Amino acid sequence: MDISRRDIFKVGGKLLVLASVGATLEQITGAEPATDAYRMADHWWGMIIDIDKCIGCGNCVRACSHENQVPQGYFRTWVERYQIEEGKPPRVESPKGAIDGFPPLARTDLKSFFVPKLCNHCVDSPCVQVCPVGATFVSPDGVVLVDKNYCLGCRYCVQACPYGCRYLHPETQTVDKCTLCYHRLAKGLTTACCENCPTGARLLVDFKNPKDPVHEILRTHKVQVLKPYMATGAKVYYENLDGEVR
Amino acid sequence: MVPGVDGFMYPNEFELQWSVLIVLYPYITGLVAGAFILASLERVFNVDAVRPTYRLALLTALAFLLVAPLPLQLHLGHPERSFEMYLTPHTSSAMAMFGFVYLWYLTVVLLLEIWLEYRVEIVEMAQSSKGIKRLIYSALTLGSFNISPAARRVDEKVGYAVTVIGIPSAFLLHGYVGFIFGSVKANPWWSTPLMPVVFLFSAMVSGIAAVMVLYAVCMKLRRTPIDMRCLDTIARYLFYTFVIDFTLEMLDLIHRTYESDESFRSLDFMVHTRLWGSHVILQIFLGTLVPLVLLAVNQLWKYSEGARKAMYMTAGGLTLVGIFAMRWNVVIGGQLFSKSFLGYTTYKMDLVSREGLMPAILLMLLPFAIFLVLVKLLPPWQGGKAHEA
Numbered sequence: 001m002d003i004s005r006r007d008i009f010k011v012g013g014k015l016l017v018l019a020s021v022g023a024t025l026e027q028i029t030g031a032e033p034a035t036d037a038y039r040m041a042d043h044w045w046g047m048i049i050d051i052d053k054c055i056g057c058g059n060c061v062r063a064c065s066h067e068n069q070v071p072q073g074y075f076r077t078w079v080e081r082y083q084i085e086e087g088k089p090p091r092v093e094s095p096k097g098a099i100d101g102f103p104p105l106a107r108t109d110l111k112s113f114f115v116p117k118l119c120n121h122c123v124d125s126p127c128v129q130v131c132p133v134g135a136t137f138v139s140p141d142g143v144v145l146v147d148k149n150y151c152l153g154c155r156y157c158v159q160a161c162p163y164g165c166r167y168l169h170p171e172t173q174t175v176d177k178c179t180l181c182y183h184r185l186a187k188g189l190t191t192a193c194c195e196n197c198p199t200g201a202r203l204l205v206d207f208k209n210p211k212d213p214v215h216e217i218l219r220t221h222k223v224q225v226l227k228p229y230m231a232t233g234a235k236v237y238y239e240n241l242d243g244e245v246r
Numbered sequence: 247m248v249p250g251v252d253g254f255m256y257p258n259e260f261e262l263q264w265s266v267l268i269v270l271y272p273y274i275t276g277l278v279a280g281a282f283i284l285a286s287l288e289r290v291f292n293v294d295a296v297r298p299t300y301r302l303a304l305l306t307a308l309a310f311l312l313v314a315p316l317p318l319q320l321h322l323g324h325p326e327r328s329f330e331m332y333l334t335p336h337t338s339s340a341m342a343m344f345g346f347v348y349l350w351y352l353t354v355v356l357l358l359e360i361w362l363e364y365r366v367e368i369v370e371m372a373q374s375s376k377g378i379k380r381l382i383y384s385a386l387t388l389g390s391f392n393i394s395p396a397a398r399r400v401d402e403k404v405g406y407a408v409t410v411i412g413i414p415s416a417f418l419l420h421g422y423v424g425f426i427f428g429s430v431k432a433n434p435w436w437s438t439p440l441m442p443v444v445f446l447f448s449a450m451v452s453g454i455a456a457v458m459v460l461y462a463v464c465m466k467l468r469r470t471p472i473d474m475r476c477l478d479t480i481a482r483y484l485f486y487t488f489v490i491d492f493t494l495e496m497l498d499l500i501h502r503t504y505e506s507d508e509s510f511r512s513l514d515f516m517v518h519t520r521l522w523g524s525h526v527i528l529q530i531f532l533g534t535l536v537p538l539v540l541l542a543v544n545q546l547w548k549y550s551e552g553a554r555k556a557m558y559m560t561a562g563g564l565t566l567v568g569i570f571a572m573r574w575n576v577v578i579g580g581q582l583f584s585k586s587f588l589g590y591t592t593y594k595m596d597l598v599s600r601e602g603l604m605p606a607i608l609l610m611l612l613p614f615a616i617f618l619v620l621v622k623l624l625p626p627w628q629g630g631k632a633h634e635a
Contacts, residue, residue: 074257074258075257075258078256078257080254089588090588091254092254092586092588093254094254094256094257096257097257117256126430126431126432128338129338129339130338130339130340130341130430131336131339132331132335132336132339132341132342132344133327133330133331133334133335133336133339133342134334134336134339150327150330151323151324151327152322152323152324152327152328152330152331153322153323153324154318154321154322154323154341155263155264155323156339156341156426158258158263159263159264159430159432159433159580159581160430160431160432161432162431162432162585163256163585164255164256164257164258164259164584164585164586165258166258167258168263168323172323173323173324174323174324175323230431230432246585246586246587246588
């Protein structure tokens with residue numbers, strides 16, 4: 001079949017008209033997003049954890065593991081139990097990340113408390129800084145995520161995280177971590193760990209929402225982040241955090 | 247209790263992320279950088295005595311450089327995506343620069359310098375040989391058959407310029423590897439601005455030692471007498487760089503001990519327990535102090551040729567073991583303690599898995615196989631300056 005220059009111009013012209021009509025229609029109908037649609041730019045997520053409220057039940061670990069199909073032996077969140085005796089290094093344990101809770105204490109006369117841990121979704125994340133291909137990144141709503149279709153599995157980010165929050169997923173061979181249940185956030189839900197905490201020790205917060213309780217808590221309570229000297233801009237704040245916690 | 251774990255580790259910290267293959271990576275790049283710097287002594291600084299090893303050092307550097315990316319490639323969870331580092335490098339990542347530093351060093355520095363050095367012989371071989379050999383050498387000429395005295399003068403000038411560029415490039419190659427570790431602020435065992443400098447000098451030490459041993463072994467195999475002036479000079483340079491390297495490492499140690507920050511108790515415990523054998527015995531005593539003494543006595547007293555050879559070979563061999571132990575202690579040691587500073591884990595090396603002992607041994611043998619091919623293709627002891635000395 002011979003195609004003349006005239007034919008090419010004809011088809012090209014038609015396509016051009018179709019494309020401009022399509023673009024105009026899209027502008028008319030689709031420019032305004034639905035009012036309840038999730039807009040990343042409107043949020044800046046973090047978490048507040050009240051140490052005094054945590055009872056070490058492990059519900060959060062189980063919920064996270066179930067919700068996110070976390071591979072066995074790895075943890076997107078875990079709970080540590082600290083026991084502190086004066087003049088001695090703290091005794092810390094987290095059996096299987098506390099997915100089954102904790103055994104009874106051998107000694108009850110010591111200062112003891114639980115510390116839930118998860119990715120701190122840092123603003124200046126060392127993990128994001130070191131990723132050689134930018135597979136790990138901070139989303140516009142402040143969540144540190146990993147693109148598993150892009151991650152090389154070099155694990156430089158695992159080394160760079162001061163909090164031990166990352167691991168190599170044994171099946172995908174890419175790095176995996178807490179996503180702050182991003183799939184739930186986008187639907188207006190809270191994280192699995194927060195939803196399943198029986199005492200409300202964990203609270204998902206949105207720093208960009210002026211009505212969020214985080215502002216009142218930060219204004220009136222004494223809070224701290226883990227390893228502040230690392231200057232990572234951690235967005236997981238702890239209330240009643242003991243100085244021994246690492 | 248988790249087997250092999252003492253105290254408290256964060257639950258994701260039990261297994262080590264960087265294996266023996268990542269130990270090989272700085273070890274191999276260090277040998278490359280060190281060998282090249284030794285070669286540049288002759289060319290740029292006109293140290294005539296080391297001429298017999300000039301070409302040998304270049305070929306050693308190339309053989310190891312060709313293998314350098316393999317341990318990294320084998321270690322990746324997705325090796326097929328490694329080219330993304332070239333296509334979409336993350337500019338804030340030190341690791342993203344590896345490909346560029348590597349390619350720069352391989353193509354602009356090493357291949358170019360070797361080509362210029364061997365060009366006359368390549369052209370002669372292309373013209374005098376037959377069959378496949380002719381094809382290979384003709385391809386290696388890259389179409390340039392002009393070996394007139396004027397062309398040679400240009401070669402010499404360009405070669406000199408390449409070496410001058412090559413010295414900072416060699417510094418960059420290995421200083422950069424040190425930076426990959428030294429910039430990880432989460433890990434106090436790694437995080438020190440001294441790391442790139444220590445890596446650089448230890449690279450020079452290992453590269454010089456490797457060429458020294460390789461030269462002696464090659465001469466032995468070829469039943470050719472060793473040029474003792476050359477060996478003495480290399481040993482002297484090895485001693486000088488070793489003194490600087492050891493001083494820097496001790497400075498780091500003293501600084502850490504004196505400062506005694508939060509991590510010190512944990513790291514100190516590690517050195518006295520899990521790393522005692524590899525750090526104190528292998529790296530510091532056998533791998534540093536013994537070779538330093540062997541090299542130092544040769545600067546003070548004159549020994550017989552046989553005794554000197556034996557001392558140099560012992561010192562060289564131990565140095566290579568010691569620098570390997572140093573890489574091991576950095577890479578593996580840096581992952582044996584918890585970032586909570588409250589516990590320690592154990593490295594269990596597999597035998598035949600992708601990141602196990604067998605691939606590591608094969609990767610360490612591969613440069614020698616490549617070296618044999620290179621020596622066959624581009625003999626470092628025929629013609630040229632290497633032969634004159």
